[in-house]
Amino acid sequence: MPxxxxxxxxxxxxVHRFLKLDKLSNASFTDFLSLEPLSEFEQQDLLRIGNDFERYLSAGKISEGLVKFLTIAPLMRLAGFYDVPIRLTMVDSIAIAVEDEDTNIKGQMDILAVNSAQAKTPPVFWVLVIETKNSAIDVSEGLPQLLTYAFKSLEQQTSVWGLMTNGLRYQFVHLIQDKPPTYQLMSLLNLNESESSKLLLQVFKAICQLLNI
Structure with a gap:
């Protein structure tokens, strides 16, 4: 029995051993995405999201669930992830059979955004996989889980974006189906640094718009 x-x-x-996944050198967002300027409304809403999070953070550690509520949910709404044809799911189960080893990997991803336009004829396109941690945990601790969950999508598409966050800091990862499959880390972004937070929202929006390309 496996x-x-x-x-x-x-x-x-x-993760590297089981999934035969290789890490490439870090990349720039503009290598893969077309970033658009933010409107005044978007910048003001982004500032409110950051201020709300800072107010809670000043009072102490923020739980993983509250990180999703305070930051991920409003950022994704602002970026367009709540619009058709994207569908969001939470705590989706995954299972991966490891090639050449008598092992199965199972887990539950935090948030998954998919393009559901072709939901009646699977597979659907995975737009973004998100792994959240509480505010006291370094975002890098979520990398093994995130890579495992995002890797699952490469069974049906050539690339996928992932995101690790503790609410304050955000790190995107880009995975590509190749021989062997590879991933690249993007620059670490901070919600409460003005220029970094703007880039964060620009990246969210650009990933959201990938399904229209």
């Missing part, structure tokens, strides 16, 4: 392991228990070395 050994079943939880994605949350995997180290980065485990």
């Amino acid at each position: 050994l079943t392991v939880e994605a949350s228990s995997l180290s980065l070395n485990d």
Whole structure:
């Protein structure tokens, strides 16, 4: 009987070994995305999101659930992820059979955005996979889980975006189906630094618009 392991228990070395996934040098957002200027309304709304988060953070550690509520949900709405044909799901289960090893990986991703326009004829296009942590945890600790969940989408598409966040800091990852599959980390972004937060929203919007390209 195959050994079943939880994605949350995997180290980065485990992920590289099990999934035969290679890390390339860090990349720039503009290598893959077309970033558009933000409107005055978007900048003001972004500032409110940052201020709300800072107010809660000043009072102490923010739980993973509250991180989603205070930052991810409003950022995704502002970026267009609530619009048709994108559909958001939370705590979706995944299962991966590891090639050449008698092992299955299982886990539950936090947030998944898919293009549901072709939902009646699967597979659908995975737009963005998000792994959240509480505000006291470094975002990099979510990388093994995020890579595992995002890797699942490469069974049906050539690339996918992932995001790790603790509410304050955000790191996007771009995975590509190749031989072997690869991933690249993007620059770390901060919600409460003006220029960095603007870039964060620009990236959210650009990823959201990928399905229209």
